[in-house]
Structures are given as structure tokens and as C-alpha cells.
Amino acid sequence: MIKKAVLPVAGLGTRFLPASKATPKEMLPIIDKPLVQYAVEEAISNGIEEIIFITSPKKLSIKKHFDINHELESILKDSKQEEILDKLNPEIFKEIKFHYVNQNEQNGLGHAVLQAEDIVGNDPFAVLLPDDLFFSKKSCLSQLIDIYKQTRSSVIAVNKIEKVNIHKYGVIKPGEIKEKLIKVEDIVEKPSHEEAPSDIAVCGRYIFNASIFKFLESTNFDKFGEIQLTDAIKKLLYEEEVFASIYEGEKFDCGSKQGFVHATITLALRDESISHDIKKIIKEIV
Numbered sequence: 001m002i003k004k005a006v007l008p009v010a011g012l013g014t015r016f017l018p019a020s021k022a023t024p025k026e027m028l029p030i031i032d033k034p035l036v037q038y039a040v041e042e043a044i045s046n047g048i049e050e051i052i053f054i055t056s057p058k059k060l061s062i063k064k065h066f067d068i069n070h071e072l073e074s075i076l077k078d079s080k081q082e083e084i085l086d087k088l089n090p091e092i093f094k095e096i097k098f099h100y101v102n103q104n105e106q107n108g109l110g111h112a113v114l115q116a117e118d119i120v121g122n123d124p125f126a127v128l129l130p131d132d133l134f135f136s137k138k139s140c141l142s143q144l145i146d147i148y149k150q151t152r153s154s155v156i157a158v159n160k161i162e163k164v165n166i167h168k169y170g171v172i173k174p175g176e177i178k179e180k181l182i183k184v185e186d187i188v189e190k191p192s193h194e195e196a197p198s199d200i201a202v203c204g205r206y207i208f209n210a211s212i213f214k215f216l217e218s219t220n221f222d223k224f225g226e227i228q229l230t231d232a233i234k235k236l237l238y239e240e241e242v243f244a245s246i247y248e249g250e251k252f253d254c255g256s257k258q259g260f261v262h263a264t265i266t267l268a269l270r271d272e273s274i275s276h277d278i279k280k281i282i283k284e285i286v
């Protein structure tokens with residue numbers, strides 16, 4: 001039902017400078033896999049058939065990463081390292097159509113999503129922000145798809161945040177709550193601690209009906225010079241119901257240094273091939 005996913009990867013990644021100067025932030029690895037690949041795998045494992053990257057002309061390595069590298073493949077074949085080939089071109093990527101659309105100016109997340117309009121057309125679609133990393137039995141996107149199937153309304157993933165950190169996120173004003181499903185009454189981008197309508201913040205997974213594009217088109221630049229996705233959702237609320245789904249599972253904000261390191265340590269401790277050594281190293285440090 002949801003066959004297309006938009007992955008905005010055009011941002012400047014200023015919090016990761018200088019690492020993100022020549023290497024896109026989304027290509028930074030957690031252990032041995034770039035952040036963007038975790039999001040692509042989450043999308044594909046939930047039935048997505050077309051991935052639309054909103055990228056920038058400076059981020060060529062993202063396209064290269066998902067293209068077939070014939071030279072490297074033949075070197076690995078010749079040196080009998082075929083077992084690594086599946087890592088290079090995972091089987092699940094074979095049937096997937098990858099699109100690359102340039103966002104020439106970094107005018108914000110809403111502006112980035114708007115660039116996907118022509119390819120998405122009238123279909124409902126998912127948005128995954130690759131710097132939010134999720135691990136759960138049932139993936140974050142899968143939880144949203146379940147809700148979309150019930151409601152046919154746009155639905156966003158949310159989680160509870162400590163009030164001291166609320167100013168970093170989009171925050172919803174909850175209406176009726178049924179278990180993990182919340183009707184969204186209002187939404188604000190990065191409110192102050194005092195103004196926040198709740199402690200329920202948006203995290204980086206969404207499903208939208210194509211009607212969101214109309215509202216993105218009419219959304220003005222905010223005081224930071226960006227077109228915010230949150231502001232378009234606020235407008236959408238005047239015409240349609242929007243739901244929020246409380247995400248159940250682990251979430252790492254890899255757009256921040258703390259979250260990035262947290263995810264790295266967690267996955268290193270789960271990786272059987274290195275966890276023993278990593279535990280030893282951590283013990284020594286602590």
C-alpha cells in the first residue's frame with residue numbers, strides 16, 4: 001500500500017563538522033554501515049519499492065553507495081571473497097528503484113520533502129530521516145503502516161521526551177488518546193519549555209497522504225529561513241485528521257554526537273564478532 005519512501009539527505013550536517021565537510025553526515029557509519037543504509041533497509045523490509053533521496057550535488061557518495069560497483073565486485077570474486085558480495089549489494093536492494101532529486105538550497109526539511117512531489121504523485125508515501133535510528137521488534141515504519149491501514153490518514157511517529165530537551169523537536173498537542181494512537185490537535189516546531197503543548201515529540205518517521213504537498217507549497221519560510229514540515233502538518237490539520245503513534249522501541253538521535261556515540265556503543269556490544277573485545281575496552285576505560 002505504501003510503496004514510496006522519501007529520504008531527505010541534503011542537510012548541511014553542521015553539528016558534525018568537520019566530519020561532514022566532505023562526507024555526508026548520512027554516510028557516517030554506525031560500526032560498518034552508513035546511517036542512510038539503516039533507513040533504506042527499514043523502508044525495504046516494509047514493502048517500499050521506490051526510494052526517493054532528496055540530496056545535494058555535493059553528496060555524490062550517497063548515490064555511489066547504492067550503485068553497483070563492478071570493479072570492486074570483480075576484485076572480490078577474483079580473490080574468492082564472495083561472502084562479502086552480499087554486503088556490497090544486499091539481495092533486498094535488487095528490485096528497488098532509487099531516485100535522486102537535488103535540493104539545491106538547504107531551505108529546511110519541508111522544502112526537502114516538497115522536492116519529491118513529482119515522483120510521489122498522488123500516492124501516500126513514507127518519510128524517513130536517516131539520522132534517527134530505530135531498533136524494535138516491529139520497526140517504527142511498520143508501526144506507522146499499521147495505523148495508516150486503519151485510518152488512511154497521515155500519521156507521524158512520536159515519543160515522550162524530557163521537558164529540558166523539548167525545544168529541539170516538533171511537539172504535538174494531543175487530542176483523544178487510544179492506547180498508542182493519538183489524534184493530533186496541533187503541532188509546533190521547537191517550542192520553548194514553557195510553550196510546549198506536551199512532552200510528546202515527533203521522531204523521524206512519517207506517512208503522508210499526497211495532500212501534504214499542497215500545504216508545503218503554501219508554507220512560508222520561518223524565522224530561521226526554513227520551510228518546516230511541522231508548519232505544513234499544522235495546515236493539513238485544518239482539512240484532515242492526522243494521527244501520532246507512540247513509538248515502542250529504542251531510538252537514537254544520530255544527528256547529535258551523544259546519540260551517535262550511544263548508537264555506536266550499543267550496536268558494538270550487540271555485534272558478536274566484536275562485543276567481547278569492546279566490553280574489555282569499556283571496562284578498561286571505566
Ligand code: UTP
Nearest residue numbers: 008009010011012013014015106107108112255
Ligand atoms: P537535520 O536538521 O537533523 O539535519 O535534518 P542537518 O540540517 O543536516 O543537521 P545540522 O542541524 O546542520 O547538524 C534532518 C534530515 O533532513 C535532511 C538532513 O539531511 C537530515 O537527514 N535535510 C535537512 C534536508 O534534506 N534538507 C534540508 O534543507 C534540511
